[in-house]
Amino acid sequence: MAFFFFFFFFFFLLFSSLFVSSLFLFFRSVTFRRVRLPPGTLGLPLIGETLQLISAYKTENPEPFIDERVRRFGPVFTTHLFGEPTIFSADLETNRFILQNEEKLFECSYPGSISNLLGNHSLLLMKGSLHKRMHSLTMSFANSSIIRDRLLVDVDRLIRLNLQSWTGRIFLLEEAKKITFELAVKQLMSFDRCEWTQNLMKEYLLVIEGFFTVPLPLFSTTYRGAIQARRKVAEQLGLGTVVRQRRKEREGGVKKKDMLGALLAGENSLSDEQIVDFLLALLVAGYETTSTTMTLAVKFLTETPLALAQLQEEQEKIKGRKKESEQHLLQWNDYKSMPFTQCVVNETLRVGNIISGVFRRAVTDVNIKGGYTIPKGCRVFASFRAVHMNHHHFDDARSFNPWRWQQQNSLGSTTNAFTPFGGGPRLCPGYELARVELSVFLHHLVTQFRWVPAEDDKLVFFPTTRTQKRYPIYVTRKDETTQCKDTQTVQPANESLLSAATSQEHQFSSQSKSNTAFYPHIFWSDDLLASKFRGFELNMCSMWG
Ligand SMILES: *[C@@H]1O[C@H](CO)[C@@H](O)[C@H](O)[C@H]1NC(C)=O
Ligand SMILES: *[C@@H]1O[C@H](CO)[C@@H](O)[C@H](O)[C@H]1NC(C)=O
Numbered sequence: 001m002a003f004f005f006f007f008f009f010f011f012f013l014l015f016s017s018l019f020v021s022s023l024f025l026f027f028r029s030v031t032f033r034r035v036r037l038p039p040g041t042l043g044l045p046l047i048g049e050t051l052q053l054i055s056a057y058k059t060e061n062p063e064p065f066i067d068e069r070v071r072r073f074g075p076v077f078t079t080h081l082f083g084e085p086t087i088f089s090a091d092l093e094t095n096r097f098i099l100q101n102e103e104k105l106f107e108c109s110y111p112g113s114i115s116n117l118l119g120n121h122s123l124l125l126m127k128g129s130l131h132k133r134m135h136s137l138t139m140s141f142a143n144s145s146i147i148r149d150r151l152l153v154d155v156d157r158l159i160r161l162n163l164q165s166w167t168g169r170i171f172l173l174e175e176a177k178k179i180t181f182e183l184a185v186k187q188l189m190s191f192d193r194c195e196w197t198q199n200l201m202k203e204y205l206l207v208i209e210g211f212f213t214v215p216l217p218l219f220s221t222t223y224r225g226a227i228q229a230r231r232k233v234a235e236q237l238g239l240g241t242v243v244r245q246r247r248k249e250r251e252g253g254v255k256k257k258d259m260l261g262a263l264l265a266g267e268n269s270l271s272d273e274q275i276v277d278f279l280l281a282l283l284v285a286g287y288e289t290t291s292t293t294m295t296l297a298v299k300f301l302t303e304t305p306l307a308l309a310q311l312q313e314e315q316e317k318i319k320g321r322k323k324e325s326e327q328h329l330l331q332w333n334d335y336k337s338m339p340f341t342q343c344v345v346n347e348t349l350r351v352g353n354i355i356s357g358v359f360r361r362a363v364t365d366v367n368i369k370g371g372y373t374i375p376k377g378c379r380v381f382a383s384f385r386a387v388h389m390n391h392h393h394f395d396d397a398r399s400f401n402p403w404r405w406q407q408q409n410s411l412g413s414t415t416n417a418f419t420p421f422g423g424g425p426r427l428c429p430g431y432e433l434a435r436v437e438l439s440v441f442l443h444h445l446v447t448q449f450r451w452v453p454a455e456d457d458k459l460v461f462f463p464t465t466r467t468q469k470r471y472p473i474y475v476t477r478k479d480e481t482t483q484c485k486d487t488q489t490v491q492p493a494n495e496s497l498l499s500a501a502t503s504q505e506h507q508f509s510s511q512s513k514s515n516t517a518f519y520p521h522i523f524w525s526d527d528l529l530a531s532k533f534r535g536f537e538l539n540m541c542s543m544w545g
């Protein structure tokens with residue numbers, strides 16, 4: 001107990017001094033230079049309007065936080081979040097302006113603890129010409145012709161393979177994470193599932209937890225664990241060894257066409273350490289966001305039976321065509337003939353807002369729309385969510401309506417306002433790959449399974465976008481229900497379903513305590529606001545670009 005108070009007091013002091021000094025600097029710079037800030041309030045001392053934001057984002061409907069302020073102050077307003085005054089933009093033009101002026105007027109800035117976990121050479125932390133080169137390298141690795149010719153085969157195969165083991169009650173989010181992790185490892189380093197990749201994933205989860213805890217080794221075992229796990233992933237488990245070995249193979253003339261191959265081949269001549277950092281960060285990027293999007297798509301479809309029926313019809317048609325031609329593997333032209341599925345994908349991205357916006361810092365005084373100025377050094381937040389949820393840009397913006405994407409005439413302005421992957425120089429390089437993975441996943445899911453939600457589950461948006469209970473569902477195989485009605489596996493009695501479910505759950509909780517730490521329900525209990533925020537910010541900026 002005493003420890004806890006000490007802990008709390010320590011942070012209180014830390015924060016208040018930080019706050020006072022930042023506020024002082026902020027106002028001094030603002031008043032002395034007489035800049036015209038966007039209107040708004042800074043809220044309470046110390047915490048500003050952080051608690052309002054968090055309590056809004058912890059519900060299914062975070063919109064009121066933005067709506068209220070937009071009504072009072074307009075689409076660009078000043079607030080105070082996570083220990084710092086912040087200019088919040090809910091405005092399409094301003095957002096685009098911020099994205100397009102990356103590195104000229106605005107730049108990313110991250111706390112040091114992030115580089116401790118991610119490594120110094122991830123795309124997220126790169127700047128300038130190095131970032132440009134590496135970004136375009138990553139882009140060209142995942143462009144549509146590469147996906148068509150190389151990646152799609154594995155996406156199709158690995159998703160099939162994973163779905164084979166599904167039975168009874170599953171946590172969709174966990175299953176989706178297994179899929180996206182395997183896909184990422186395959187695409188980056190050509191490894192299939194094996195003991196090594198399973199171990200890698202275990203350590204990986206520990207690293208990710210580190211983003212959500214107090215970054216002080218003295219106080220947080222989770223953080224210490226995360227740093228250790230990172231070292232393990234990089235060295236003991238042998239990402240470094242993999243890189244060295246591949247370099248040797250390459251010198252011997254063996255060339256693999258994966259991301260690692262592209263990194264080794266690049267004329268940038270990166271060191272092993274740089275390559276490891278780079279791969280590590282991409283692994284997070286490919287894994288977190290795509291699996292959440294998969295889960296949300298299924299949730300939205302389940303809640304919109306008409307859309308599910310239409311998507312199912314489209315996918316069954318493709319499956320039927322495959323049977324006739326004896327060409328079972330999903331091909332690029334199959335992917336290209338899923339028009340309604342693409343509408344569902346877009347609508348899921350629009351409503352889900354996995355990356356709800358990006359934080360940037362003004363490099364100099366920046367004049368924006370309305371005669372306002374963002375002072376040098378000030379943090380800005382470009383909210384994509386606010387634009388996606390705005391009735392001016394999307395009719396009835398707050399409901400899930402995939403059919404809106406079919407109305408081609410209205411799409412002109414719509415696609416403009418639609419930035420689920422960010423934009424500008426830091427556009428997510430994996431945007432096409434994510435869409436393909438989601439589409440293939442939906443294809444196999446709806447053609448092989450029926451499902452019902454096992455419990456009510458809710459979307460929340462803080463510290464990361466996810467469903468609260470990892471979206472538990474009961475799945476039954478379609479061919480089983482039609483062909484072998486007499487076998488027991490078809491419709492197990494409720495008791496057996498339940499016992500299967502509980503044993504699974506049990507397994508889960510003994511396997512990793514991670515989930516309580518990763519998905520905390522009470523923010524003040526074991527951690528402090530600011531540390532949660534780090535995960536929030538990271539997720540928003542995402543490790544993509
Ligand atoms: C990143 O660089 C800083 C100094 O530039 C160094 O102190 C830190 O250990 C580095 N982190 C990693 C993970 O290499
Ligand atoms: C994709 O990238 C490859 C190089 O990795 C390049 O040769 C090809 O032209 C690119 N395709 C498109 C459609 O940009």
Ligand SMILES: *[C@@H]1O[C@H](CO)[C@@H](O)[C@H](O)[C@H]1NC(C)=O
Pocket residue numbers: 339342343346405406415418
């Ligand atoms: C989905 O959004 C993208 C923009 O990210 C757009 O190019 C595409 O046409 C949209 N798809 C459909 C079916 O409207």
Ligand SMILES: *[C@@H]1O[C@H](CO)[C@@H](O)[C@H](O)[C@H]1NC(C)=O
Pocket residue numbers: 494
């Ligand atoms: C079994 O579950 C179904 C729905 O999942 C429910 O309608 C039914 O009442 C349950 N039966 C028993 C015996 O609990």
